[in-house]
Amino acid sequence: xxxxxxxxxxxxxxxxxxxxxxxxxxxxxxxxxxxxxxxxxxxxxxxxxxxxxxxxxxxxxxxxxxxxxxxxxxxxxxxxxxxxxxxxxxxxxxxxxxxxxxxxxxxxxxxxxxxxxxxxxxxxxxxxxxxxxxxxxxxxxxxxxxxxxxxxxxxxxxxxxxxxxxxxxxxxxxxxxxxxxxxxxxxxxxxxxxxxxxxxxxxxxxxxxxxxxxxxxxxxxxxxxxxxxxxxxxxxxxxxxxxxxxxxxxxxxxxxxxxxxxxxxxxxxxxxxxxxxxxxxxxxxxxxxxxxxxxxxxxxxxxxxxxxxxxxxxxxxxxxxxxxxxxxxxxxxxxxxxxxxxxxxxxxxxxxxxxxxxxxxxxxxxxxxxxxxxxxxxxxxxxxxxxxxxxxxxxxxxxxxxxxxxxxxxxxxxxxxxxxxxxxxxxxxxxxxxxxxxxxxxxxxxxxxxxxxxxxxxxxxxxxxxxxxxxxxxxxxxxxxxxxxxxxxxxxxxxxxxxxxxxxxxxxxxxxxxxxxxxxxxxxxxxxxxxxxxxxxxxxxxxxxxxxxxxxxxxxxxxxxxxxxxxxxxxxxxxxxxxxxxxxxxxxxxxxxxxxxxxxxxxxxxxxxxxxxxxxxxxxxxxxxxxxxxxxxxxxxxxxxxxxxxxxxxxxxxxxxxxxxxxxxxxxxxxxxxxxxxxxxxxxxxxxxxxxxxxxxxxxxxxxxxxxxxxxxxxxxxxxxxxxxxxxxxxxxxxxxxxxxxxxxxxxxxxxxxxx
Amino acid sequence: xxxxxxxxxxxxxxxxxxxxxxxxxxxxxxxxxxxxxxxxxxxxxxxxxxxxxxxxxxxxxxxxxxxxxxxxxxxxxxxxxxxxxxxxxxxxxxxxxxxxxxxxxxxxxxxxxxxxxxxxxxxxxxxxxxxxxxxxxxxxxxxxxxxxxx
Numbered sequence: 001x002x003x004x005x006x007x008x009x010x011x012x013x014x015x016x017x018x019x020x021x022x023x024x025x026x027x028x029x030x031x032x033x034x035x036x037x038x039x040x041x042x043x044x045x046x047x048x049x050x051x052x053x054x055x056x057x058x059x060x061x062x063x064x065x066x067x068x069x070x071x072x073x074x075x076x077x078x079x080x081x082x083x084x085x086x087x088x089x090x091x092x093x094x095x096x097x098x099x100x101x102x103x104x105x106x107x108x109x110x111x112x113x114x115x116x117x118x119x120x121x122x123x124x125x126x127x128x129x130x131x132x133x134x135x136x137x138x139x140x141x142x143x144x145x146x147x148x149x150x151x152x153x154x155x156x157x158x159x160x161x162x163x164x165x166x167x168x169x170x171x172x173x174x175x176x177x178x179x180x181x182x183x184x185x186x187x188x189x190x191x192x193x194x195x196x197x198x199x200x201x202x203x204x205x206x207x208x209x210x211x212x213x214x215x216x217x218x219x220x221x222x223x224x225x226x227x228x229x230x231x232x233x234x235x236x237x238x239x240x241x242x243x244x245x246x247x248x249x250x251x252x253x254x255x256x257x258x259x260x261x262x263x264x265x266x267x268x269x270x271x272x273x274x275x276x277x278x279x280x281x282x283x284x285x286x287x288x289x290x291x292x293x294x295x296x297x298x299x300x301x302x303x304x305x306x307x308x309x310x311x312x313x314x315x316x317x318x319x320x321x322x323x324x325x326x327x328x329x330x331x332x333x334x335x336x337x338x339x340x341x342x343x344x345x346x347x348x349x350x351x352x353x354x355x356x357x358x359x360x361x362x363x364x365x366x367x368x369x370x371x372x373x374x375x376x377x378x379x380x381x382x383x384x385x386x387x388x389x390x391x392x393x394x395x396x397x398x399x400x401x402x403x404x405x406x407x408x409x410x411x412x413x414x415x416x417x418x419x420x421x422x423x424x425x426x427x428x429x430x431x432x433x434x435x436x437x438x439x440x441x442x443x444x445x446x447x448x449x450x451x452x453x454x455x456x457x458x459x460x461x462x463x464x465x466x467x468x469x470x471x472x473x474x475x476x477x478x479x480x481x482x483x484x485x486x487x488x489x490x491x492x493x494x495x496x497x498x499x500x501x502x503x504x505x506x507x508x509x510x511x512x513x514x515x516x517x518x519x520x521x522x523x524x525x526x527x528x529x530x531x532x533x534x535x536x537x538x539x540x541x542x543x544x545x546x547x548x549x550x551x552x553x554x555x556x557x558x559x560x561x562x563x564x565x566x567x568x569x570x571x572x573x574x575x576x577x578x579x580x581x582x583x584x585x586x587x588x589x590x591x592x593x594x595x596x597x598x599x600x601x602x603x604x605x606x607x608x609x610x611x612x613x614x615x616x617x618x619x620x621x622x623x624x625x626x627x628x629x630x631x632x633x634x635x636x637x638x639x640x641x642x643x644x645x646x647x648x649x650x651x652x653x654x655x656x657x658x659x660x661x662x663x664x665x666x667x668x669x670x671x672x673x674x675x676x677x678x679x680x681x682x683x684x685x686x687x688x689x690x691x692x693x694x695x696x697x698x699x700x701x702x703x704x705x706x707x708x709x710x711x712x713x714x715x716x717x718x719x720x721x722x723x724x725x726x727x728x729x730x731x732x733x734x735x736x737x738x739x740x741x742x743x744x745x746x747x748x749x750x751x752x753x754x755x756x
Numbered sequence: 757x758x759x760x761x762x763x764x765x766x767x768x769x770x771x772x773x774x775x776x777x778x779x780x781x782x783x784x785x786x787x788x789x790x791x792x793x794x795x796x797x798x799x800x801x802x803x804x805x806x807x808x809x810x811x812x813x814x815x816x817x818x819x820x821x822x823x824x825x826x827x828x829x830x831x832x833x834x835x836x837x838x839x840x841x842x843x844x845x846x847x848x849x850x851x852x853x854x855x856x857x858x859x860x861x862x863x864x865x866x867x868x869x870x871x872x873x874x875x876x877x878x879x880x881x882x883x884x885x886x887x888x889x890x891x892x893x894x895x896x897x898x899x900x901x902x903x904x905x906x
Contacts, residue, residue, distance in 0.1 A: 076850030076888045205847050212852030213843045214835035215788020215828030219853055222787040230782070255771065284782040286774045358792050358800060358853040358887045407853030408887045439793045658847055666850055669889025692797040692885060701878040703891040
């Protein structure tokens, strides 16, 4: 907590907290919020980046069941389980008597934006302290019950024991005392030691496991309210396009179709606004889809109607050949290149990508006398409150957002345009509306991963050692979504695998070019780390080949000795995912360590049969270090198989060890999808792909049957887990392909490149 | 028309061309069968029709008339089909959205081939997408059940 207190935003939170509740200190029970059956433990202040007010996480039901509130969205990273583990462990609750309650969207919880692989980073410490404060209150309650000092009471596994007499109470016996009790001051809260943890740092199964395998889990489209109608929307095929005219006669003639409603035309910048278009409301999903198919719409494609992603690729590539703005520079790049005996140039390209979560966006909305209720598969319910209220002319507090399980998200569902659509249609129609995106809607109207061209140049001396390294990156920025005309990526985007280059070269220069956005650019799992890591880690293997060195040894050599990177030669401080370099240093020793681990488990250096090869890549992203080794076999006809993958991850302290392994395995397969087939292309401003047949993601027959993961045991501060496993996969794969075939892949997707 | 869903007789009077998926989800509130693509590309809607795995999103309900349809809700009484137990033991799911379809597909495979090879598992399961990438665990779960019964 003391570290969090140093963050300036936190002071604002604390001040507001004190004003609101009228108490000093960090912890307070806000008694006016208590009901007889619920004791609520509260904590003031939140993560380093937000926010206001009081957070409420722990409650008891009359039978002593602990209700732990999860304020983050679960999209498969099992955060509902992890938050339960943290609080239940510190408060010594019996896991069998814990129930997880999903929070509504509410700023009182602090940051709820489940994005950026930061749920544990933001919450481990404060929720441990929150749980520990409840444990201490339980000891005091036990002491009061027996008339003995709290110091003689021990709290363990849902019981309070009086050490001298052996008397015991269940948590349920002291609920009434808890609700009237003062909360310990921060300084008085004693955390358990790591050795005392019973749930944290174990691989406990998801709290939702039974429902996930028996079909009863509630995802976005599974919400069932009385008399709900289903809406499907025909959106402009081109971003910022609009309806010129439409004829709904045929649509309205379809049995089950009830209403046709136009959605307002958005204005730039788009942010999270709905794209506009025509909604068909029907008594069931099938009728709504048929009704939409029957709409006759003439579109005005607007300013992006000439966007052609093939021509745009050439534009980006040309830009990357020209000097850009220097982001970081050390030594003298030109002198370094001039002194080199070997010069290497390579250009890399990664296309737009779509999130394509298994459940496309869905939200249900119902108007009430005081506002609107929304049930949404959202990563960020407070954003739903903000966007829906703006769309409907309400205040955010009038928007009650219930978060369902997310059927995958990968960044897509932190942009709640679908909730605004549902709420607008509920308001306009008077119906309870379930707004369903079809898969075609999802693929064609996404917030796409950016498209990028990069040029890398290296100069090596006569020993093959790196003398000079130049990297240029050009890609349209996410910033264009929020500010029209943005053509320069932000420092945060550039910090993802570009400006934080760990390459130890005497002469180094990193440059960025400008690019205009013609689609909605959004963050997709790992974001800019995807393309930057692909280029850098591939290029290092290219350098190794030119130097006739082992790629793993060469990778370790260019990273250099174990040290904390200072990012000298940068115009502005390195953003470091919002953390200081003191708390979360970029430690090249930890990067090298995961490389050694992954390489050792893969048996790096062993002889493989012809057509087979190993490739390695390593990367730090979201403050976590991951190395990946991929083994491939490429047949004479160019058929690729991946027998096995080895990964090592150092994410600092981890809460659920099995989740980390599962996320690594899944992150590798996500990286495989990025590499193999996937790519969004556009012609005349419209997306050419529409469903899983032409936007192909990895299937079981393509996926490695075995992905071995080593999780580094660490007591360092917790770092990200959801995103870091993805970036190194594609370059490790392409490096393996090179080892197997001598063919260097510089453009994704791989597609048919191995067959030519 | 007469349908039999999870052993229960159902009288359905709506559009005979409506895919079975939407009848299950919108008319019968059996929401364990998922919409993922609508064109039989992802397998999230997999159900059993007379014991065979079928994509409910591409099957007009008329084709299920007088057939025995089983959904994930009817695969076992208490969620204790051997595959469900294996899924639990191996902690397969991440987001879980595709898993009912995966389990239904795997159950149909094992019903006709109790000891599938890796290649046979690939062939049977490659129509079911898991965007979270739980394939290695799905494979391990299927093999654990196949191994136990062989």
